Amino acid sequence: MSAGERDLKKLIRQDVQSMHAYAIQDSVGMVKLDAMENPHRLPAALQAHLGQRLGAVALNRYPDGRVNDLRKALADYAQMPEGFDIMLGNGSDELISLLAMACDVPNASILSPLPGFVMYGMSAQLQGLKFIGVPLTADFELDEAAMLAAIAEHQPSIIYIAYPNNPTANLWDDAVIEKIVEAAPGLVVFDEAYQPFSSKSYIDRIARHGHVLLMRTMSKFGLAGVRLGYMIGPKALIAEVDKVRPPYNISVLNYECALFALEHSDVFAGQAQELRAQRAIVFEALGGMTGVKTWKSDANMILVRVSDAAKTFEGMRSRGVLIKNVSKMHPLLANCLRLTVGTADENLQMLAALKESL
Numbered sequence: 001m002s003a004g005e006r007d008l009k010k011l012i013r014q015d016v017q018s019m020h021a022y023a024i025q026d027s028v029g030m031v032k033l034d035a036m037e038n039p040h041r042l043p044a045a046l047q048a049h050l051g052q053r054l055g056a057v058a059l060n061r062y063p064d065g066r067v068n069d070l071r072k073a074l075a076d077y078a079q080m081p082e083g084f085d086i087m088l089g090n091g092s093d094e095l096i097s098l099l100a101m102a103c104d105v106p107n108a109s110i111l112s113p114l115p116g117f118v119m120y121g122m123s124a125q126l127q128g129l130k131f132i133g134v135p136l137t138a139d140f141e142l143d144e145a146a147m148l149a150a151i152a153e154h155q156p157s158i159i160y161i162a163y164p165n166n167p168t169a170n171l172w173d174d175a176v177i178e179k180i181v182e183a184a185p186g187l188v189v190f191d192e193a194y195q196p197f198s199s200k201s202y203i204d205r206i207a208r209h210g211h212v213l214l215m216r217t218m219s220k221f222g223l224a225g226v227r228l229g230y231m232i233g234p235k236a237l238i239a240e241v242d243k244v245r246p247p248y249n250i251s252v253l254n255y256e257c258a259l260f261a262l263e264h265s266d267v268f269a270g271q272a273q274e275l276r277a278q279r280a281i282v283f284e285a286l287g288g289m290t291g292v293k294t295w296k297s298d299a300n301m302i303l304v305r306v307s308d309a310a311k312t313f314e315g316m317r318s319r320g321v322l323i324k325n326v327s328k329m330h331p332l333l334a335n336c337l338r339l340t341v342g343t344a345d346e347n348l349q350m351l352a353a354l355k356e357s358l
Helices: 003-011 044-055 066-078 091-102 118-127 144-154 174-183 219-223 235-244 252-263 265-287 309-318 344-357
Strands: 084-089 109-114 130-135 158-162 187-191 212-217 229-234 301-305 336-340
Touching: 044 252, 066 084, 066 229, 066 252, 084 091, 084 235, 091 118, 091 158, 091 187, 091 212, 091 229, 091 235, 109 118, 109 144, 118 130, 130 144, 144 174, 158 174, 212 219, 219 252, 219 265, 229 235, 252 265, 265 301, 265 344, 309 336, 309 344
Parallel strands: 109 130, 109 158, 158 187, 187 212
Antiparallel strands: 084 229, 212 229, 301 336
16 A cells, blocks of 8 residues: 555545445346336336426526425425425435434434334444444334333434335334334434335324424336435424535436426326236245245335345346345345346246246
8 A cells, every 4th residue: 555545544534444335236237126126117208208308408507496396296296284394305315314414413313223224324324423223023023112212212313214114125013103203302204215115104194293204215206317305394394404405406407307207197106006016916926935935015125035045146146137135234134135026027037036046
């Protein structure tokens, strides 16, 4: 290592140097079922229409007040209650980071069930906050007693409740959720990234509370490449968090794409309906495979346990199907794989590859 490299290393935080960057798998030439993406592209006519619309956008100007048109469109789409407001982020990841920044008061901490979305813990670490992960039960349900005990002990500033959860794909018991909301000394954030595929939403209960936020993303709606997340909460609370948002964080292309998609929400709703139907087909097929354990899903993914996750994952990859090996993410996920629900043809290829790789 040169002297210059040594000096640069001194400038980087030690905890950052010990971290691992978020890994994205190489998917070139693969059936890509590793990232819970909507596999359906826009119909050709809509592609042409969107192309014309984006071509007319003033790329030479900073984003303007049209971003507020998107905020209103999303509020209407989500059926936001009166007295609430909406904040946009460059994906949900940015909103998670901004919440950690806004709530970085002395002795602040962030709490979430584990296994869960890795960005909750990462945002805490990067902001210098304590992260408390509370293990789920063996069947990936909320451990009510452990959650309430951790809340009482640590008094977290933020509690994340993924609804449904990633990577386990399940919803939580409503009675347990309400006990957690009532016990929370700070904010409770319901992360509804997979709402298009879920049988429930917390949007109809959010108005009961002044400390609850609801976060969603357009990624699972069908715009993963656009990078747009949004968060709903009481106006005064959103106004405070919004103060740490970078100016112009949503590009003109991003918000125009999102507006276009919401104008054609029926197309995306049809895609979500098709994926829910495919999820049922895949779930039934998995149930007939020897040596595969499944858990009920309310998302566009299914968690399975096999006898040897590493062997099965590599076997499927060698057959051209890319899924996610989550077996090392948490002890509770031992030998677990996460399967994204794709098109009918992709799912057939995935099931065949899985059966041959067990």
